[in-house]
Amino acid sequence: MFAAALQSELLVHYSRVETVACDDFATWDNPVAWWPELRSAVLDPISHGRRAHYRAITWADGTPSPGKQRSFPQPDVLILEGVSSARRRFAHHLTVAVWVEWGDDAARLEAAVTRDGEQTREPLMVWQSFEHGWFPIDGTRQRCDLHTGGRSPGN
Secondary structure, X not given: OHHHHHHHHHOOOOOOEEEEEHHHOOOOOOOOOOHHHHHHHHHHHHHOOOOEEEEEEEOHHHOOEEEEEEEEOXXXXXXXXXXXXXOOOOXXXXXXXXXXXXXXXXXXXXXXXXXXXXXXXXXXXXXXXXXXXXXXXXXXXXXXXXXXXXXXXXX
């Protein structure tokens, strides 16, 4: 996916590049209000030269649950990957925000269900509905510096 490819490219120029996914924090019930946890566990420590520490959410069978502990030293570059990583309240801290768009709602839904299982269809539909409200209010897409297509989810 885009973040992994970007990380590979950046490692040619920087020795430490880390990617933190919004999915490491988000759940079906909490799609965006988890931001203070990301800030206190990752962003604040690395901005002060300290290690980031957090327990990533794992999405086994489409069900979010506490996963592995992640820890890493201050990277040269931090990639925040996910649909709310360029949110308005934090945008002024970002160097570059990239909007990656692939397919329409139906195509993205089917690709995600194929990847994660039929049991995720209903929560994914609720999530898509939430995004339809979130992005226009937050102005996320319009605020991004770059816009690109991407490969289908899971590829």
